[in-house]
Amino acid sequence: MLKEERHKLIMREVNLHNKVLSADLSRLLDVSEDTIRRDFKELIDAGKILKVHGGAVSPSFHFPHNMQSDVYAREAKQVIAEKTKKLLKKDSTVLIEGGTTIIELAKAISNDLRATFFVLSPQVAIALSDREKLEVISIGGKLSKNANVHTGASVINQLADIKTDLCIIGANGLSVTDGLTDSDWEIVQIIKAMMRSSQKVAVLSISEKLNTTQRLKVCDLQAIDYLITELPPDDAFLAQYKGSVELL
Template identity: 35%
Template structure:
């Protein structure tokens, strides 16, 4: 089998099964594991998959710059955002992550909602500046430009002073086995810290993020109590997420 044929077969298997194992591929193709690993390295360098120990996972397409992501899956993100906004009750404190879906979430908050919103996203805070009844607490730090959020030691210090009812988390990858992931090491740490300060963590996941993975792990899939997905999200993936004890809400 030619290299191009192997690579196509690998990508086809990823699309079908959600993961591939180097050992199984070497047997299927009749080549060494070193040859398969070379194929995986080259595909990863092209941005076509995410290598993990023993094999590979589908790569998340949600790693484009913030401006580019605004126009991706907009209708689906709006439905997910509206569903999430309905979870916040009057008097509650909610942490809202950065990202394009989070930006839509704050726009969906009722004009008469009295609540406290904590965020490390300047864009989320700015979007709420004119809200008449929402108190906004902005956590500062070094700006991670991809998601337009604060990261680093100063952000961690601010996060440690919070107790919240909800944390609405943005991710770039949601995979039943590989868990929740994102494209930046520091941002992954910030997300773990925010989840630890909330009674319930809700992940906002449009279809491009399901069954995909990025380089840095936030935590196991069970770090979230709830994941909000599109109404037509893949049934098999949803079944696996539910089997981990996570509630799935379709929007």
């Protein structure tokens, strides 16, 4: 495979999953990790990715408030945000994760909504801070620089003490057979704790992430109440998910 083709595939994986691991890319592209590291260096020097421990992330994921950054599939994520707003009820309590799709949701929330948001991402908290009728409560802990959310035992302990109406999380990988998956062990533990603290779970995902699987399992598809994509619920691409989860 030519270097230009590898770079294109690496960028697609980074844009799609926000973070990629060099070991996973090595297997996917059937090249050595040394080759991937050289590819990373060229893409980093070009300003296209950011290096993190064991892999790389997209600049738009790491700095979502930078208006100059090119957020992947922004229009699709804005459609998802508008759909998700229908789940936000007056005086409800909402537990919310981080990521570029959820940033779009935070920006789309109406100034008239009166609700309480428990937030794990500093960036999401900032995006919600100018909504006059929202009570925004940050759940603190060690900041994961890869995902820009708080992680660790202190976060899990805080989550165990709250019960919310709705949990809103993003997706790294989602499939009928493997359910919700991720590549980061600490993030997986946080998402599991979030789900235990909520009556309902909504997963936000662009359709490109469907039918993909990451290395670590979060939950089966049946543990999710709502799946929200940019596609119409009756789109043929979503047919296999019907019956296991409510499509919005």
